[in-house]
Amino acid sequence: MLRDPLLPLAARISERIDETADTVTFHFELLDEIERKAFRYLPGQFAEISAFGEGESTFVIAGDPAKPERLTVTTKRVGAHTEALHHLYAGAIIGFRGPYGKAFPVAEWKGKNIVIAGGGIGLAPLRPIICHVLNQRAEYGKLTIVYGARSPGDLMYAADREIWAKAPNTELVVTVDKGDANWKGREGFVPTVLRATAPSPENAVAITCGPPIMIKLTLPVFKDLGFAAERIFTTLEMKMKCGLGQCGRCNIGPYYVCKDGPVFSVAQLQQLPQEF
Amino acid sequence: MADGMKLSRESLQAALRKRGAIWVPNDAGRWATVEALPELGPIRPRRPVKDLFTPPRREIARWKAGAGPAEIEPAKPDETPGSVFGVRPCDARALLLLDRAFLQAPYVDPHYKARRESLLLVGVACQPGPTCYCGVFGFGPDDKDAVDVMLTPQADGFVAQASSARGKEFLASVAGGTAVPLAAPRPGPRPEWWTGLPDPKALYANFDHPIWRELGTSCMNCGVCTQYCPTCQCFTVDDESFKGEIQRLRIVDNCQRSDFTRMAGGHNPRQVAASRLRQRVLHKFSYIPTQNPGLVGCTGCGRCVELCPLDRHLFADVFEIMKRINQEAERVA
Numbered sequence: 001m002l003r004d005p006l007l008p009l010a011a012r013i014s015e016r017i018d019e020t021a022d023t024v025t026f027h028f029e030l031l032d033e034i035e036r037k038a039f040r041y042l043p044g045q046f047a048e049i050s051a052f053g054e055g056e057s058t059f060v061i062a063g064d065p066a067k068p069e070r071l072t073v074t075t076k077r078v079g080a081h082t083e084a085l086h087h088l089y090a091g092a093i094i095g096f097r098g099p100y101g102k103a104f105p106v107a108e109w110k111g112k113n114i115v116i117a118g119g120g121i122g123l124a125p126l127r128p129i130i131c132h133v134l135n136q137r138a139e140y141g142k143l144t145i146v147y148g149a150r151s152p153g154d155l156m157y158a159a160d161r162e163i164w165a166k167a168p169n170t171e172l173v174v175t176v177d178k179g180d181a182n183w184k185g186r187e188g189f190v191p192t193v194l195r196a197t198a199p200s201p202e203n204a205v206a207i208t209c210g211p212p213i214m215i216k217l218t219l220p221v222f223k224d225l226g227f228a229a230e231r232i233f234t235t236l237e238m239k240m241k242c243g244l245g246q247c248g249r250c251n252i253g254p255y256y257v258c259k260d261g262p263v264f265s266v267a268q269l270q271q272l273p274q275e276f
Numbered sequence: 277m278a279d280g281m282k283l284s285r286e287s288l289q290a291a292l293r294k295r296g297a298i299w300v301p302n303d304a305g306r307w308a309t310v311e312a313l314p315e316l317g318p319i320r321p322r323r324p325v326k327d328l329f330t331p332p333r334r335e336i337a338r339w340k341a342g343a344g345p346a347e348i349e350p351a352k353p354d355e356t357p358g359s360v361f362g363v364r365p366c367d368a369r370a371l372l373l374l375d376r377a378f379l380q381a382p383y384v385d386p387h388y389k390a391r392r393e394s395l396l397l398v399g400v401a402c403q404p405g406p407t408c409y410c411g412v413f414g415f416g417p418d419d420k421d422a423v424d425v426m427l428t429p430q431a432d433g434f435v436a437q438a439s440s441a442r443g444k445e446f447l448a449s450v451a452g453g454t455a456v457p458l459a460a461p462r463p464g465p466r467p468e469w470w471t472g473l474p475d476p477k478a479l480y481a482n483f484d485h486p487i488w489r490e491l492g493t494s495c496m497n498c499g500v501c502t503q504y505c506p507t508c509q510c511f512t513v514d515d516e517s518f519k520g521e522i523q524r525l526r527i528v529d530n531c532q533r534s535d536f537t538r539m540a541g542g543h544n545p546r547q548v549a550a551s552r553l554r555q556r557v558l559h560k561f562s563y564i565p566t567q568n569p570g571l572v573g574c575t576g577c578g579r580c581v582e583l584c585p586l587d588r589h590l591f592a593d594v595f596e597i598m599k600r601i602n603q604e605a606e607r608v609a
């Protein structure tokens with residue numbers, strides 16, 4: 001029988017990592033063995049997650065797409081439902097449906113240098129790209145990652161960053177807006193640090209995710225560095241409910257962000273009404 | 277001229293009862309099942325027929341509080357065979373738009389699909405009322421394109437015409453029909469000042485036109501226009517607990533509500549009333565036609581015109597918008 005696409009699958013949290021004061025990463029797996037074994041997703045795709053009885057919300061699948069049995073979301077506490085999620089620990093059951101949306105065109109990026117600029121929780125949608133590139137290291141050129149957060153305590157993915165810092169042909173630049181007494185690293189906003197890092201636009205694509213103000217200031221830097229609008233990618237955030245192109249919520253211009261996005265090139269965004 | 281089939285009310289009713297449940301608009305203008313065919317009003321009832329297919333509130337699943345969602349119980353699609361008597365052309369055509377939203381692979385709504393498959397649509401021709409505008413969309417009160425069987429009421433029964441394979445099959449099951457000639461279909465009503473549908477591209481190109489703001493100030497965003505619209509598809513998903521059970525519900529929503537697009541943290545791309553009015557007009561008259569050439573997101577039922585507490589007139593608004601846009605284009609040329 002036809003399955004209701006709004007019906008969630010049950011999943012069990014296998015690991016909880018408190019990244020920052022308000023951000024938690026959950027690793028989890030689908031309970032149903034057939035579903036678990038068949039599940040695949042691509043970098044940039046998202047899912048609808050629920051703390052059962054408390055609602056449902058949209059998160060990018062932040063795992064390693066080569067290991068689709070171990071799913072991951074990184075969630076920031078901003079309202080009622082994310083608050084409920086943050087009361088859950090390993091062993092708890094959550095609802096999952098997905099994957100939804102268009103992915104980053106990673107296959108088209110083969111042979112190219114990859115430049116990533118992420119801010120705050122905006123690193124979550126970028127993590128699967130980084131995993132993918134490092135999994136297939138020989139297939140891609142140089143990987144540059146500029147990652148920033150407000151303070152040292154707001155930096156996520158500590159274990160990953162250790163791996164990325166040592167990965168071949170990879171440059172990881174971490175910055176915070178304002179350091180503390182123990183901070184020995186870089187200070188400064190992502191756009192400024194990106195400009196100083198000055199990655200070459202030659203045979204390269206750029207991807208940026210983060211708070212709207214960061215994206216707004218980062219795009220001109222990529223432009224100044226010589227990246228064409230067709231080669232800069234980001235994800236568009238619109239309120240979502242269904243993820244299926246049905247509930248009408250994420251409609252902008254002739255698109256549904258959940259179906260036709262959330263990944264867009266800057267060239268595509270320039271064609272849209274400035275309504276986001 | 278094609279033949280119609282003259283049927284008595286009794287034989288039609290008997291055949292419909294044999295098929296299963298008979299849904300009709302009741303005295304309150306809602307869809308309900310009956311034993312005997314009622315007398316219908318002249319036009320579409322208060323509630324659009326979409327209520328039977330994408331109901332204002334439906335369960336997705338339920339589970340016992342604390343039991344854990346491994347024991348989640350999905351709601352069963354209703355496959356009870358039956359028919360809907362008294363569907364009007366504007367409401368039937370709206371279903372074609374909803375089909376596009378809910379029957380499109382890979383995300384097919386099984387509840388919607390079950391109802392579409394199990395319910396025969398029996399249309400009845402209308403006596404157009406003061407806010408009927410189907411003519412704007414090129415069809416009229418006798419239009420049979422989106423129903424299975426179209427009926428024209430007569431003093432002593434109906435003249436019936438099948439417009440689908442299952443409609444034909446159904447008519448064959450009605451006893452005692454006689455062939456009669458069909459009258460020519462009547463054109464649909466439209467405002468006398470109406471000059472034609474807007475160009476979807478021209479509307480979109482004027483996204484930033486000041487007219488939206490001017491019109492938007494006379495809308496209070498109550499959302500009545502969308503709540504009664506036969507084509508509006510928006511919904512939200514919510515959990516509710518009730519007597520130890522939790523239900524996940526799919527509940528109709530409307531884009532005129534101020535927090536429809538409000539995101540956590542407060543950012544709202546459609547903060548002001550004007551931006552929401554623009555969204556409604558553009559979605560119906562620009563985005564849907566752009567995505568689906570040949571379709572428009574409105575079928576002219578006129579409910580929004582009739583029910584708006586502030587007297588906004590969708591067609592007058594669209595006409596005014598296009599007039600302004602065209603005047604300015606001429607001035608530039």
Ligand SMILES: Cc1cc2nc3c(=O)[nH]c(=O)nc-3n(C[C@H](O)[C@H](O)[C@H](O)COP(=O)(O)OP(=O)(O)OC[C@H]3O[C@@H](n4cnc5c(N)ncnc54)[C@H](O)[C@@H]3O)c2cc1C
Pocket residue numbers: 046055056057058059060061062073074075076077078079080081082083121124125236237238239240241262538539540541
């Ligand atoms: C494609 C996409 C990917 C996302 N990925 C992540 C991620 O990886 N990590 C993360 O922390 N957040 C992510 N978000 C934002 C996240 O969905 C919201 O922060 C979350 O829904 C807020 O829920 P709430 O109930 O706590 O907040 P409330 O303000 O109480 O929200 C109520 C409801 O509104 C909806 N809603 C509110 N804000 C948003 C929003 N910004 N986007 C979509 N729906 C919203 C949800 O359905 C939510 O349940 C993503 C959003 C989108 C659109």
Ligand code: SF4
Pocket residue numbers: 319320364365366367402403404405407408409410411416417464465576577578
């Ligand atoms: S708009 Fe046309 S089809 Fe709809 S009720 Fe009025 S006359 Fe009938």
Ligand code: SF4
Pocket residue numbers: 501504505506507508560573574575576577578579580581590
């Ligand atoms: S927009 Fe108004 S006239 Fe058009 S279908 Fe909806 S309610 Fe009817």
Ligand code: FES
Pocket residue numbers: 239240241242243244245246247248249250251256257258259
């Ligand atoms: S989230 Fe429902 S249409 Fe996009």
